[in-house]
Amino acid sequence: MVNVLMATTRFSLSRSVHPIPKFSSPSPHFTPKLLRKSYACPLWSSSFSFCLESFHHSTSPSLSFSSFSSCSSLSPPSMASSASIDENMESNPLLQDFDFPPFDVVEAKHVRPGIRALLKKLENDLDELEKTVEPSWPKLVEPLEKIVDRLTVVWGMVNHLKSVKDTAELRAAIEEVQPEKVKFQLRLGQSKPIYNAFKAIKESPDWQSLSEARKRIVETQIKEAVLNGVSLEDDKREQFNKIEQELERLSHKFSENVLDATKKFEKLITDKKEIEGLPATALGLAAQTAVSKGHENATAENGPWMITLDAPSFISVMQHARNRALREEVYRAYVTRASSGDLDNTPIINQILQLRLEKAKLLNYKNYAEVSMATKMATVNKAEELLEKLRSASWNAAVQDVEDLKDYSKSQGALEADNLSHWDINFWSERLRESKYNINEEELRPYFSFSKVMDGLFNLAKTLFGIDIEPADGLAPVWNKDVRFYCVKDSSGSPIAYFYFDPYSRPSEKREGAWMDEVVSRSHVLSSNGTTARLPVAHMVCNQTPPVGDKPSLMTFREVETVFHEFGHALQHMLTKQDEGLVAGIRGIEWDAVELPSQFMENWCYHRETLMSIAKHYETGETLPEEVYLKLLAARTFRAGSLSLRQLRFASVDLELHTKYIPGGSESVYDVDQRVSKRTQVIPPLPEDRFLCGFNHIFAGGYAAGYYSYKWAEVLSADAFSAFEDAGLEDSKAVKETGHKFRETILALGGGKAPLEVFVEFRGREPSPAALLRHNGLLPVTA
Known part of the structure; x- marks a missing residue:
């Protein structure tokens, strides 16, 4: 999460963080996709670890x-x-x-x-x-x-x-x-x-x-x-x-306060009526959490149930709890995390912003954003221009999204229909999505068991990039019994990289989000034999729903996308052919280009052949029905305007705080957020919203004056995927050829070549936002 150039103080100790999840419209800042980067997985876990004597x-x-x-x-x-x-x-x-x-x-x-x-x-x-x-x-x-x-x-x-x-x-x-x-x-x-x-x-x-x-x-x-x-x-x-x-x-x-504040909230529920609407998976997880907190007789059927702010629990409540009061309580707790008492991050935010401005002035820059942009593809003006272009393209669609929610909730007799609050948006969005596309995300879970998802992901990597990925549990020590270890081989069968994967949420000890980082990079100088390059090693971390009872980890579709996202980062680290260690893999790549491979890989979740290869019912082996796939594809653009504005709010407030905001001035950081939100949110945040106190990305994660990079790289990634669309997604030969070209450019060259030049080498031209707007259904309709 920090610039990777290793000869400076900017060591990359947490390279990729998922963006704040694409949860329905004005919901709080959480990192599931969680992402932030964090999300869910497992099927073959090994507790084997080497002892020191064997080294x-x-x-x-x-x-x-x-x-x-x-x-x-x-x-x-x-x-x-x-x-x-x-x-x-x-x-x-x-x-x-x-x-x-x-x-x-x-x-x-x-x-x-x-x-x-x-x-x-x-x-x-x-x-x-x-x-x-x-x-x-x-x-x-x-x-x-x-x-x-x-x-x-x-x-x-x-x-x-x-x-x-x-x-x-x-x-x-x-x-x-x-x-x-x-x-x-x-x-x-x-x-x-x-x-x-x-x-x-x-x-x-x-x-x-x-x-x-x-x-x-x-x-x-x-x-x-x-x-x-x-x-x-x-x-x-x-x-x-x-x-x-x-x-x-x-x-x-800052990050410790967020973790502690997240862990601090616990709500024990004994009356099943209070959690009506929660799916079986969520009830099982809530009971499992209650058991871990000393309620040893808790069961999914009879409770008691423990609700937390950990992503799987929080999201389930927001999307499915019919109890509006419970949704409000949990929502308010989430958006005010780390904003009071000993865990209050407000003074830390103010100190960080003041110190960053002082640092910028010492370096003869006007503001910290200019310092940040000095090592990126964009400039402050170009970043702002992109955000405004996307905001303009998203606004009308987002307004219509809210009107659609009001109309639908009113048709269902909701008393709150004319005055929807933040804790209503995700609940009614999920109901509308189920009604409009006849898709229930919880009913999809049985089709996305962790083992099948990983098999399908690895098969896709073989098809696109000509690599084989094999379990190598026991070869390397791990930090938890559920961590998996893998070996990546080229077409000749020779190992070219390794990676760890830690899939499950562990709220008592593991920070939220999803991320990838390097363990070691490829390097010829650091070769042990002086001839072949040292092989790269990565780790991927998610916070997905763990197995419950005797069931394997059954993933939501968002969790599937998250794994694909983090694997994209890992591929760029592992498939590099760059022998110069300081620019190998993810090192030396401008920050606003580093999300290209990760967001590129997410697109394959909607590719029929890929999705059908991973969507197998964990009990019957039945493939996801074709009509359900078509509905899933149609639902891809559901509330796209609202989801786009959500990310634009985060990116815009980040730039505002690092350009125009004056620490200690008449405007507080929360005033800035409220002001920015008037242009980026159809339903403005609550006056007491303190999501900034949990905004790890910009205050603890390396994305200061850089959150825009998710949208910047989304343009690149959508345009890169459109190369496969142009070649023909049903043409296996064309897909393999285009995949080979992607590997030899985007994945192979690392930071050894300017990212714009690398993109042009792959695509044959400079990037265009047209593909992103088309994928999101936000292109203007022509007469």
């Missing part, structure tokens, strides 16, 4: 994965020896030489000594680099990549565990060493010897002979160094560094 110890000087012959092999690529750090720290798993990260044994007690020992070693390495640096690849970039990679892998492991296996002890340990880690990153990002060496490379006679990828690395490193304050002197640099330290602390505190 292979290498003498390689750098952390590195290498290829090996079989996914089932027990001699996987190894990571570098850390014996030189401190012999007394040999038992600390963070410092040991490992094949795959020892997620199963890392504990809070290892963090303080492990990170401090690592930083001490890296400080020495940096000292040596600065003394010996020369403006050449072997003397500058290669040793720099090793330093950055070592910290990225180890800190990424710790940070990942905080996201999926949170404890108070782990939080405290990370919080204590975090300033030391940031201090090192700042020193690295502000190193003048390194900065001057990069500038010397660019000014040398050999510049024109460098590959395009290497030129991109040099130019980006120079730009990032400036953005990291390398040009600041004395007092200004000290002020800049204090700001960076405080911003890091505040962002962590």
